[in-house]
Every structure is written in C-alpha cells, then in structure tokens.
Amino acid sequence: MKYFIDCGAHCGESILRARQQFGYDIMTxxxxxxxxxxxxxxxxxxxxxxxxxENAAVWIEDSVKHFHISKDxxxxxxxxxxxxxxxxxxxxxxxxxxxxxxxxxTFQPDDYIILKLDIEGxxxxxxxxxxxxxxxxxxNELWGEWHHDKISDRETLQLADKVYKHLxxxxxxxxIWEMHIPTLGKAHPNLANRPANLKEVI
Numbered sequence: 001m002k003y004f005i006d007c008g009a010h011c012g013e014s015i016l017r018a019r020q021q022f023g024y025d026i027m028t029x030x031x032x033x034x035x036x037x038x039x040x041x042x043x044x045x046x047x048x049x050x051x052x053x054e055n056a057a058v059w060i061e062d063s064v065k066h067f068h069i070s071k072d073x074x075x076x077x078x079x080x081x082x083x084x085x086x087x088x089x090x091x092x093x094x095x096x097x098x099x100x101x102x103x104x105x106t107f108q109p110d111d112y113i114i115l116k117l118d119i120e121g122x123x124x125x126x127x128x129x130x131x132x133x134x135x136x137x138x139x140n141e142l143w144g145e146w147h148h149d150k151i152s153d154r155e156t157l158q159l160a161d162k163v164y165k166h167l168x169x170x171x172x173x174x175x176i177w178e179m180h181i182p183t184l185g186k187a188h189p190n191l192a193n194r195p196a197n198l199k200e201v202i
Contacts, residue, residue: 001111006030007058007099007126007144008118010075012041014177015051022114026050033057033067033094034077058119059096060129066091078120082153099126100135107138116177117144121151124159131166143177 002025004018009030018028029052032038038055045051057067057079068086070076079096081088107113117123123144130136148160167174 002026002114003107003111004028004114004116005103006116008032008116008120009037009041009053010034010118011037012044014116014118015041015045018114018116024050026114028052030054031056031058035092035094055095057094057096057122058099058117058126059122060100060125061096061098062101063096064093065096067094075118076120078122080121080151080153080156082151082156083121083147084150085152098129100130100133103130103135103138104133109138111138113139114141114143115139117142118177119144121147121156123147124156124163127163128159131163136172141175142172143175145177146174 002022004022004026006014006018006028009015009032012030015028015030018026027050030041031054032041033056035055038053041053042055045053057065059065059079065079066088068078068081068083068088068091070078070084070086071090076084076086078084078086080086103113117126119126123146127136130139136142146160148157151157151160166172
C-alpha cells in the first residue's frame with residue numbers, strides 16, 4: 001500500500017498535489033493543528049475513504065502544547081516561538097503526537113511511505129528523533145520545507161545541523177515541497193483561496 005503522510009495540511013493544497021503527483025490511489029493521512037482548517041478538510045473529505053484528516057500536530061512525544069499563532073500569514077504558525085519571533089502569549093493549545101511511535105505502530109515493512117513535513121521549524125526535532133530511533137529508515141520518499149532561515153534559537157539550529165549531516169552522510173534526498181495555491185486550488189472550489197487571517201479558522 002502507498003501512503004502519503006501529510007504533516008501540515010494547511011488548507012488542503014498538499015492533498016491535491018499528492019494525488020496529482022503520486023496517483024489517485026494513494027492513501028492520504030493529513031495532520032493539521034489549526035482547528036478551522038482541520039474541520040473544513042474533514043467535511044470536504046468525509047466520504048473519501050482514501051483521505052483521513054486529524055486535528056493534531058506532529059511532534060516527538062504525545063502531549064498538549066502551545067501552538068503559537070502568526071498574526072501575519074496563515075501558514076506561519078508554529079510550535080516554536082523562535083520561528084519569525086512569534087508572540088509567546090498568542091497561542092492555542094493543541095494535541096501533539098509522537099510521529100516516530102505512530103509510524104512504527106501503524107505501518108508494515110512493505111508499505112510505501114511518502115512523508116511530507118511542512119511544520120514550521122518543528123521538522124528538526126521530529127527528524128532528529130526519527131534518525132535516532134531509525135524510523136526514518138521506513139520512509140521511502142522524504143518531502144518538505146526547511147525553516148532554518150526563520151529560526152533564531154541555537155538549540156534548534158544545532159538540531160538542524162545534525163539532521164543535515166545525517167541526510168548528507170546517508171545520501172537521503174529531502175525533496176523540496178513548494179505550493180502554488182492559486183493554480184492548484186482551482187482543483188477544488190472549497191480550497192481555492194487561503195483566508196486573510198487565522199481569526200476565522202481558529
């Protein structure tokens with residue numbers, strides 16, 4: 001079975017692109033921390049057996065954490081306050097789960113896993129744990145976006161260096177995942193436009 005694990009679903013653009021790029025027979029499991037986005041996607045795909053939406057953030061443990069909301073753009077919120085100097089007092093509480101443990105528990109060795117991480121700086125902690133517990137070895141294709149240029153805290157940047165080194169040393173390709181919403185959004189009228197701010201969807 002082929003799976004697309006969509007970490008950071010936002011308005012659902014990645015679901016559309018995954019089907020266009022990897023085939024319409026792919027099973028998509030999308031995680032989105034912003035409740036309004038997740039609820040909208042659940043409604044859109046409620047009758048689609050090949051798409052599962054969860055209102056949660058991927059992380060390195062099962063917990064409830066502060067998710068710091070960007071006041072400027074709808075895809076700039078993060079578990080890290082150091083990303084774009086987010087306001088530490090402007091947050092919602094969201095469920096987080098251990099991605100490594102979930103992958104180990106959920107998938108079989110012969111499953112084909114495409115992992116996409118667009119989680120606004122949290123990718124370094126998540127990938128570091130996947131490297132340490134060898135869960136990354138279960139992933140067939142790794143996609144996502146890096147956010148080191150938006151992060152200010154030294155600890156996360158040190159994790160970034162460790163992750164980059166491991167990928168280089170082991171010839172693991174991190175494919176860059178970039179979205180062009182106006183073009184792709186036309187494939188689904190309910191996903192055609194991103195909201196002006198997050199007040200509508202929190």
